[in-house]
Amino acid sequence: MFASTILTPSKLKLSHFVLYAPNSDVEILPSGSTKYRRGRGRVALYSKLTPQDRRLFFPRSHTRPVLTARVSNGGDGAFDATSQHSSPSVCDIEELNSTSSGLGSGYVALFVRMLGLDHDPLDREQAIVALWKYSLGGKKCIDTLMQFPGCINLTVNLLRSExxxxxEAAAGLLRSLSSVNLYRNSVAESGAIEEINRLLSHSSLPPEVKEQSICTLWNLSVDEKLRIKLAKSDILPLIIKYLDDEDVKVKEAAGGILANLALSHVNHNILVEAGAIPKLAKFLTSDSEESKVIKKEARNALQELVKDDYYxxxxxxxxxxxxxxxxxxxFKSFTPGLYSWPTLPDGTEIEKTSKQPSKFGASELLLGLNIDERNANIDEAKMNAxxxxxxxxxxxxxxxxxxxGKKESHSEGSDxxxxxxxxxxxxxxxxxxxxxxxxxxAITRAADSIADVSINEHMRIAFKEAGAIKPLVRLLDxxxxxxxxxxxxxxxRLCASNVVCQIIEAEGVLGPLISILKCSKISEPLAEKSLNTIARILDPSKEMKLKFYDGPVNGSEKCFRNDVLDSAFVGRLVEILKSSTPHLQGKAALVLEFVALTDPTMVSLISVDIESGLDAAFQQKILKISDGDSDIEDQxxxxxxxxxxEAGLAISAASRLMTRLxxxxxxxxxxNSPHFIALLRGILKSCIPLHSKDWVxxxxxKLSSVSTQTSSNxxxxxxxxxxxxxxxxxQIKTSFSAEALESAAVELNRIVSEGVVDATRAIVSxxxxxxxxxxxxxxxxxxxEAGLAILYNLSMDSENHSAIVSAGAVPVLRRIVLSQRPQWVRALHLLRSLPT
Incomplete structure (x- = not known):
């Protein structure tokens, strides 16, 4: 498609009165007439130009221009239209700028007319090359070109040239025109985006055409409206694909487009779904050498996306x-310990294997010389730290x-x-x-960032190995x-890891957190975060917490228990149980349960009116809305x-606590046992999730069994x-275990066979x-066998027949009867009871 011989201006030589175009089919005479060597086309203008104009339209250097897009510091994304051209030379640009204003509509108009569809393809090619070179002269030249309204449309049409x-010239001219804010919409409205999309879809596109085309899109993406258009078009997957292109200029332009698209928040979801994040992150995490431009653009794009919590x-x-x-x-306040024996980042001390200190301190500085390789046990996480x-x-x-940061502009957060x-x-x-x-x-921002990135076990372990736990615990004071x-x-966030949670507790975090929580004047967010951390450390449901019952942490049993059993702390927890949100009520109940397990006498709990706290936790406002109406509960x-x-979790935690008490x-x-029995019976019938009803x-x-005023039946x-x-x-619906299905069906059949009132109705509902x-x-x-027995009991009520038939029971029962499986007699009885 693009195999045609290129007639370039740099190959035109002036020799006496005849101009020859080597490797072409045209001989240009001084009179302006042409002589065809092989009849391929005509070039009628070059010989009519003055030497100065020839330098203007056909610069001596014919290397491809490089137009680097730069977003202004003001954030408007304006490009510098005169930046970093490799062609023409400095002297050519000076001449061009000095003569362009006087050129007017002379030669430019002539070249624009030559772009018409009625002209020979070779004429059109020479004209577009000349106009492209001319446009590199700066904004004045571009203004002159834009005086001819049809220029852009004819240029876009040439993107289909063979x-x-x-x-390349057509895409290059569009790139120049789109570098000026004033003309960017005109380029887009001419159909350039659609034509470039078609062009970039070709698998064998020459690199020079690819570069100019995608750089045009880079310029267009500066405009916010055009950003949205580009993001929603089919061109976005192509742009992301070109991040893997071999041509570094193409990769840089693709990264620049994505960086500009990311400036509009409405494009974030589209970019993420198109797979932009892994491609861009590769440039910043890979060990391979990448250009500074593509790294900068990838960083700019990701810094916009990272402002969203999910992304x-x-x-x-x-x-x-x-x-x-x-x-x-x-960082001027940073004072590393230069004269102390070094430790691992997490504070682990390294044993000295050399008894004699080095004369010049090398034993302290060169840590590797003092580690016995046979005994060293440094895993990858520690080495990375x-x-x-x-x-x-x-x-x-x-x-x-x-x-x-002094040289590059970095993204700014919402603050x-x-x-x-x-x-x-x-x-x-x-x-x-x-x-x-x-x-x-700085400390506040760093701690917030640690919380934001502690999203998985790998990152939490990384912070532990890097030594983040000790300074964080110290900063609680x-x-x-x-x-x-x-x-x-x-x-x-770090406590979500069981391993890190143990280290945090071992560093003595409970004391400062309890002191924070005992203060009634602290903000609600601080109280919430403190209580969440305490609850994760003291959660009795975790097997790792058995260490609290088996023995002390760091040998400080008395101090640890005194902190947890402090009456002011327990009273504060009960206060949270009475008046806070369901989330905090559940956390407070977990910690109080640990207190109940730690203090068998439960004096500390009984003395602080724990009943009122339990009463408040059981009477959740969200459940009062339904008032027992099943339709309202569904809504x-x-x-x-x-x-x-959240209400269900709070009630479940409070039920666990009350069971212990x-x-x-x-x-x-x-x-007041009857009061709490009535509350729990109402909760059992409510719409809270099923997993929250276990402890209820x-x-x-248990409450009914110890109460003398209520029958247990x-x-x-x-x-x-x-x-x-x-x-x-x-369990029958979701379990994949045959044993679990069997045991659930047998237990359900037992309940039905015992004649529990409304059991069959509950099964159907x-x-x-x-x-x-x-x-x-x-x-x-x-x-x-159990399933057939349950369905047979359900079939005793004719209202259930249609549901049983609709579930496909009839063909299943027939197969059992015809195959004479051990259950065929029961299947036959059920089949006879159904309308067939």
Whole structure:
């Protein structure tokens, strides 16, 4: 398609009165007439130009121009139309600028007319090449070109040319025109985007055409409206594909387009779904050498996407960490320990294998010389932490840290504070280094960033190995509430890892957190984060917490228990249980349960009016809306699923706590059992999630068994209807284990055969007929037997016949009868009871 011989201006030679175009078919005579050597085309204008005009339209250098797009510091994205041209030369540009104003519509008009469809293809090619070269003279030349309205449309048409030179020149001219803000919309409205999209779709597109075309899109993407148009078009996947192109200029332009598209928030979802994040992150995390331009554009794009909480997770998963830029002055307070025996970043001391100190301190400086390779056990995470700490401390000591920020513009967050993106090893080390500074604002931002990127086990372990735990725990004693909030938020996220949670607790975090929580004047967010962290450490449901019951941490049993059993702390927890949100109520109940397990006498709990706290936790406002109406409960679940879930978790935690407290005779004698039985019975019938009803049922059964005023039979029946039957049916619906299906079906059949009132109605209302039919078709013999028995009991009510038939029971039963399986007699009885 692009195999035509290119007639380039640089090959035209002036020899006496005849101009020859080597390797072409045209001989140009001084009179302006042409002589054809092989009859391919004509060039009628070159010989008519003055020497000055020839230099204007056909510069001596015919190398491809490079137009580098630059976004202005003001954020409007304006491009510099005169930046970094490799052609023409400086003297040519000076001549061009001095003569362009006087050129007017002379030769330019003639060349524009030659772009017409009625002209020979070779004439059109020479004209577009000349106009492209002319447009590189700057804005004045472009203004002259834009005086001819049809110029853009004719140029766009030449993007379909079979000549590589014509296509390159046409795309290059559009690139020049689109570099001026005033003419950008005109280029877009001419159909240039659609034509370039078609052009870039070709698998064998020459690199020079590819470069000019995609750079045109780079210019167009500066305009916000055109950004949205580009993002929603089919061209976006092509742009992302060109990030892998061999031509570095094409990769840079593709990255620039994506960086501009990311400036519009409405494009973020489109970019992420198109797979832009992994492609862009590769340029910042890969060890391969990449150009500074593509790295800068990739960073700019990702720094816009990282402002979104969800997209930040995707970027961190690609190995990048957002790090605040706190300024080089902040690092002046950094004082590394140069004369102490070195330790690992997490504080682990390294044993001295050499008894004699080095004369010049090499034993301290060159740590590797003092590690016995046979006994060293440094895993990859520790080695990465050592490398990251070494690099960042070195930059800080020589004053070069954040030095790159002086030359490059970095993204700003919603609060106007700058940040950059670093590979995770450097980013983690930099954040830990900032925690050691004196600047409170820098510490706050670093702690917040630690919280934001602690999204998985890998990152949490990385921060542990990098030594983040000790400074975070130390900063809990800060007198700055902003620092405390950021630090507790970071500790809360890090505690999601069981391994890191143990290290955090071992560093003595409970004491400072309990002191924070006992203060009634702290902000609600700080109280929430502190309580969340305490609850994760003391959660009795975790097996790792058995260490609290078996023995003390760091040998400080007395101190630890005194902190947890402090009456002011327990009273504060009860206060939270009475008046806070369901989320905090659930956390407070978990910690109070740990207190009950730690103090068998439960004196600390009983003395603080724990009953009123439990009463408040059981009476959730979201459940009062339904008032027992099943239709309203269904609407409630659809409209407020998160609120109902949180209310269920709070009630479940409070039920666990009350179950523990019922072991105390003093508590049993003190509470109003009928009142709590009524509350729990109402909750059991409510719309809270089924998994939250487990402890409610257990608490209700235990409470009724120790109460002398209530018969246990109604309680057991309600537990069966509202907790046991729904749980067994849920097991039949979701379990993939044959044994679990069989045991659930057998237990459900036992309940039905015992004649529990409304048991069959509860089974039907829970939607159990279809999964029962499916289990009969594929289950074990024992499970099939139980399922047939349940369906037979359900068939005794004619209202259930249509549901059983609709579930496909009839053909399944017929196959069992015809194959004479062990259950065929029961299947035949059920088949006879159904309308067939």
């Amino acid at each position: 000549s590589t030179s014509a296509c 930040r997770i995707l970027i961190v998963e690609e190995g990048l960490v957002p790090v605040p830029l706190v300024g080089t002055d902040a 050592i490398v990251g700490r070494t690099q960042q401390q070195f930059l800080a000591r020589i004053g070069a840290i954040e030095w790159e 106007g504070q700058r940040f950059t993106l670093l590979p995770w090893m450097d980013g983690v080390a930099r954040l830990v280094l900032i925690l050691e500074l004196e600047d409170k604002s 800060s007198d700055d509430d902003a620092v405390k909030l950021a630090v507790t938020r970071a500790l809360e 409630l679940l659809e409209a407020y699923p998160v609120e109902v879930e 019922l072991d105390s005779q003093q508590f049993r004698d003190k509470i 049922a257990a608490c209700l059964v 109604p309680i057991n029946a309600e537990v069966t209807l509202y907790e046991t039957i729904p749980r067994l049916i849920e 829970e939607g159990a007929i279809y999964p029962l039919v499916k289990m009969i078709e594929t289950g074990s013999d024992r499970g099939v």
